[in-house]
Amino acid sequence: MLCRSLLYTSVLSAALLCALPARAVPPKIAIAETAAFDAASVAPFAGDYADVYAYLGKQREHNLAQLQRWVRQPSISAQNKGIAQMAELLRADLQQLGFRDTALVPTSGHPGVYGYLDAGAEHTLVVYMMYDVQPIEPTGWKVDAFAGSLVDEPGLGKVLMARGATNQKGPQRAFLNALEAVIKTRGKPPVNLIVLAEGEEELGSPHYPEVVAKYADTLRKADGVFFPMNTQGRDGDASMFLGVKGIVYMELEAKGNAASGGPQRAEVHGSLAAKLDSPSWRLVQALATLTGPDGEIAVPGYRDAIRAPNREEQQLFNGIVRGREADAAKQLESLGAARWKNGRDYRDATAAELFDTTLNIDGLVAGYTGEGVKTILPHRAVAKVDSRLVPDQTPDQALALIRKRLDDKGFQDVExxxxxxxxxxxxxxxxxxxQAALSVYRKYGQTPPVAPRIGGSAPYYVFTQTLGLPMISGGLGHGSGAHAPNEYMVVEPAAGSKVASLEQVERFYVDLLYSLSDALKRPKP
Amino acid sequence: MLCRSLLYTSVLSAALLCALPARAVPPKIAIAETAAFDAASVAPFAGDYADVYAYLGKQREHNLAQLQRWVRQPSISAQNKGIAQMAELLRADLQQLGFRDTALVPTSGHPGVYGYLDAGAEHTLVVYMMYDVQPIEPTGWKVDAFAGSLVDEPGLGKVLMARGATNQKGPQRAFLNALEAVIKTRGKPPVNLIVLAEGEEELGSPHYPEVVAKYADTLRKADGVFFPMNTQGRDGDASMFLGVKGIVYMELEAKGNAASGGPQRAEVHGSLAAKLDSPSWRLVQALATLTGPDGEIAVPGYRDAIRAPNREEQQLFNGIVRGREADAAKQLESLGAARWKNGRDYRDATAAELFDTTLNIDGLVAGYTGEGVKTILPHRAVAKVDSRLVPDQTPDQALALIRKRLDDKGFQDVExxxxxxxxxxxxxxxxxxxQAALSVYRKYGQTPPVAPRIGGSAPYYVFTQTLGLPMISGGLGHGSGAHAPNEYMVVEPAAGSKVASLEQVERFYVDLLYSLSDALKRPKP
Structure with a gap:
């Protein structure tokens, strides 16, 4: 067995690493490829749909009101607030647009929403949507989060400020506005459409596979998947990504038990630490075996399943980082951090974000967590831990390696x-x-950096892996505050801004519909 | 420097321990003494105060009502609920009993209460009291916690069930009932009394030293300190203890910082663990250096300051454990644990409780601690840790050793x-x-086991160390549920019970007043 995956090299020899498996060393991800992907190599989309654009221009107020209508309907999945109403609102909107067989799709959790728009076309595009939003932060909002307020923001212009404005109601309804304009002017879109929405994206999409499974036969006949998304930064530059990491999210719990002692029923007085075992120390010691003192993963073999970045990924990586080293300080500042992990440079940190796995503590809780002094010996301690997965890691293999590490270190009792x-x-x-999406970006003067994946996770595997469909996301538009107060999406940018107006966002989606439709007609590579 | 204190021996040689300082081994506390202290060696108190007892008998209903009046006044220090009212109630009661110069004693927290009862005697006894109680548990109470309810409990008899019934209003007011009976029948008590109460015992007595400091000159002229307390178990057997452990309570915090990275302003998305350092892992790894995998203290030199149990303490220890090995399983059951710490036997566990220090995690908190999935990289992580201190440890020395351990392991940034x-x-x-207290126990048929100290902590050093006064606590009476629902004190025991009635508790305190007074007249050893 290799001590660690060959794709990682290190300043220490592999032999030394094997001798000291608990000593974690930041992995260095080898990028041998020197060529860089450049979106400028893609020709701009040539399509022009002046009649549709004109319709969008006439519908400007109506279309903005559609976004407001969506964000005014609360749909907080974590609190089951307005979920049923928003699911029905989406279903009714689809029906009104001419989708047939629209349905709420029951799951073990919140319902999915399905609709099929038959354009009599040869090809079919699936549109993934999420209709839920994050909870409202108790402080920090300067408007009612569900009022659909239009606010003038200095340097940005007029924005729709509301929960869901950019994540994800704004861009999704903008896409439907574009679709409506196509239908009203041309009778039908150039491709059949399946909308398959979920109401639990903010919960980690636990039941989306049930929604997909229900329509698997239909979905398998589709040709690709699209997810509408604002991708412009505050400076107006758009970016694109082609994938997501997987994830395994777990709770590690130590509690009083027969094997390793400790109170089993309830917390006891803290002075009893003299003669009773402590589940909290147990958890701390168990967790400590999973990383080195520097927080780098120390689970033997944890990276063995990771395949090295392939040529395409390396070229995409080069395209992302080259010439952007100067942004590193700005990025760190925006994250509120003084350095990249364990002193990596910008290039290595970005490589880790794209190509490396993680082991992260999301939460720790035991005993008394309030202010001041309370002396107890808690009977249980829990860590919430997530690991982001890159090809070819799998959740179960990652879990098994963590389980084995704990077992090997004598922590069989930690659940x-x-x-x-x-x-x-x-x-x-x-x-x-x-390529079709990139061509539309090019038409609108954008040459987006293209990431092979982002550091975050989404269950897109149901499309790419389960159904074998290509999936992309994209769109013009700028928003921010997805999981924070004062979430917004720009609708009328300030003078001189490169950010798209709502109308331009909708034009982009019109072009994209035709561009994607053309692409589906081309033979698959 | 010795690798570890000489009083601890181990199956591993000291040399091996020095070579592997991080490997924690349960310390074995050597008890060479074979003699055992037996309270039966103390002659029963011969005093008889029939007139006072008779008065108590006539005041039975009135005296019970006095306890009810006290528990009906809420005084939750943690929530500042009824504190001012209870302090004034106690002050007024003292004044009514003939105490002079009664006063509320302002502190940086809740006030103390002072009163001086001049009996024209040569000697003065300080009575320590606490007038605050624990918060009310949200569920589990079968009566209103502040109603002063009398409840018939099967196997126990009639009990006063209320917050503070046994911790500590019941025994304290019973003591004042006894004092009142003495004053009403004999004109004055046999010794001058100073009551010095605090309202923050349940908060760890943070400001009691301020109360003591204000009356230091007066207190220094006193001869001893007494704390009224129910000491009978459910079976009616009383016990006694002669001391308490010290404590140092601390928070260890890791947060994003320039030296070791991590987000400094706020939590960030969990996927950023790929390129940002994690304060949570930092805390886990720092904590993990403080114990071995088995939770035993691994801070070098942490036990060096501990003096070996002296001859008296060893004899007291022998008196406690001998013949009580059969209780071990019952004790474990009542604590909800399957074994003593790391497999110690009952004797070693008890020795640790009396003579060893601790390092306990009272609480852990970082990031998301709710149900389900939320993926964040928290910017701070906190552990609440307490250490119980035995002679001759000091809080600052213990803290310094923990600080040094973290520094030596490279965790200078963990605060x-x-x-x-x-x-x-x-x-x-x-x-x-x-000896005087034991003689009264003996008079009432008790031969209490006497512990040199308990595993818990209280700031009695202000009397024993700052003022150089001897301090004892005691009394008949049985209660339970001090920090739990349905707290009670027995007032009329069931037939055949060895538990004292309220009237017997009061008689005991009458005798104790005279017995302690006699003792103060004897030359100090």
């Missing part, structure tokens, strides 16, 4: 509960869908 | 905040006050 898990997902930059 | 700390306190079994 691991898997709360969710799914593999990564990715689409190639050479896929016709990707 | 330690001391929340409270004070040294242990102890009085000798040969002290006249102790």
């Amino acid at each position: 691991i509960r898997k709360l969710s898990g799914y593999p990564p997902a990715q689409t190639s930059v050479t896929a016709p869908l990707t | 330690i905040r001391k929340l409270s700390g004070y040294p242990p306190a102890q009085t000798s079994v040969t002290a006249p006050l102790t």
